[in-house]
Amino acid sequence: MHKRLPFISALLLALFLLPGCAPKIKIFASPATEPLKEYVVDGTDKGKIALIHLRGFLSTEPAQGMLRSQPSAVQEMVNNLKLAEADDEVGAVVVAIDSPGGTATASDVLYHELTDFKKRTGKPVVVAMFDVAASGGYYAALPADWIVAHPTTITGSVGVVFMRPKLNGLMDKVGVGVEVSKSGRDKDMGSPFRPTTEEEKALFQGIIDDMAARFYSLVQAHRHLTPANLETVKTARVFTANQALTIGLVDQIGYVQDAFAKARSLAGLAPDCTVVTYRRDLYPDDNPYNTMDAAEPFKPSLLGVDASFILPPRAGFCYVWEGGVTR
Known part of the structure; x- marks a missing residue:
């Protein structure tokens, strides 16, 4: 029986290599079947600002649990925007972002949804950045009329990364192989079961360069950087708030209160207008820092301890800052 253990270990490892940039399986997820309801978190005067939280790894896929699924970051954002759009008293939206980014598609969908929301409603959007608003987190912030960074925010990382784990070294050691039949020369490009060829590396780099070019063009369209500053941004480094x-x-x-003040100014709302958020549960002594109903990143747990480090990365093209994923 012990001779089969290396093979079983390799097989279990391979199960994590399905397409995507982060693990999607979740043992338990918070209840997500109740409808979103409006709750006041600040202010008392007439008129409303809708506060929407965008947190964690950005994906279009829900986290799957044994009991129920949790909405994806994209689904939850769209749900919130619909409520803000339908309420004529809502004059502006503040999006509180704390995310290292995520898949390229999820980041682009969020950008598209915020852009369309502004076009349909004419309601200004202000972004308040918290710990991290990098890569796809920054991408999603681009449509905003005003971006406020917390004094300790880390942002930037404008670029693309293609993460692809490799198992061929491990499989060689344990004597396991994979036989592939394919219709075209490049059908299995990126396979974790063999080394990447030089030609495949060039093909992948072409895809990465194309996706990065879109990101750069959107940054320039919204931020109008000088040529020198744009070249610095293209290094994909992260920046402090200053x-x-x-x-x-x-x-x-x-701070988030400064984002509220800017939103009030842009929308012509009263200095103490109401700030509302949308949740599925009522929380006593609620306030703008409560993110309990925001879509959460996947964090596997062992007896309540974050065990993300035991899982391999998943393959996929991402607008993500890897240094902020496992916070």
């Missing part, structure tokens, strides 16, 4: 302000990626350094 650095991001200097280079032109954000408009202001402040």
Whole structure:
């Protein structure tokens, strides 16, 4: 029996290599079957600002649990925007972003949904960045009329990464192989079961360059950077709030209350207008920092301890800052 253990270990490892950039399986997920309801988190005067949280790894796929699924970050954002659009009293939206990014498609869908929301409603959108608003998290912020970075925010990482785990070394050691029959020369390009050829590396780089070019063009269209600053941004480095302000990626350094103030100013709302958010549960002593109903990133747990480190990365093209994924 012990001779089969290496093969079983390799097989279990391979199960995590389905397409995507982050694990999608979740043992337990918070209840998500109740409809979203409006709750006041700040202010008392007439008129409303809708506060929407965008957190964690950005994906179009829900986290699957044994009991129920949890909405994806994209699904939850769209749900919130629909409620804000349908309420004539809502004059502006503040999107609180704390995300290292995610899949290229999820990031682009969020950008599209916020852009369309502004076109349909004419309601201004202000972004408030928290710990991290990098890569796809920054991509999603681009349609905003004003971007406020917290004094300790990390942002930037404008670029694309293609993560693809490799098992061929492990499989060689345990004596396991994979036989492939294919219709075309490049049908299995990116396979984890063999080394990547030089030709395949060039093909992948072409895809990455194309996706990155879209990201760069959107940054330039919204932020109007100088040529020198755009070249710095293209290095895909991350920036502190002060650095991001200097280079032109954000408009202001402040706190979420400053984002509320800017939203009130842009929408012509009263200085103490109501700030509302949309949740599925009532929380006593609620406030703008409560993110309990925001879509959560996948974090496998062992007896309540984050066990993300035991899982391999998943293959996929991502607008993501890898340094912020396992926070």
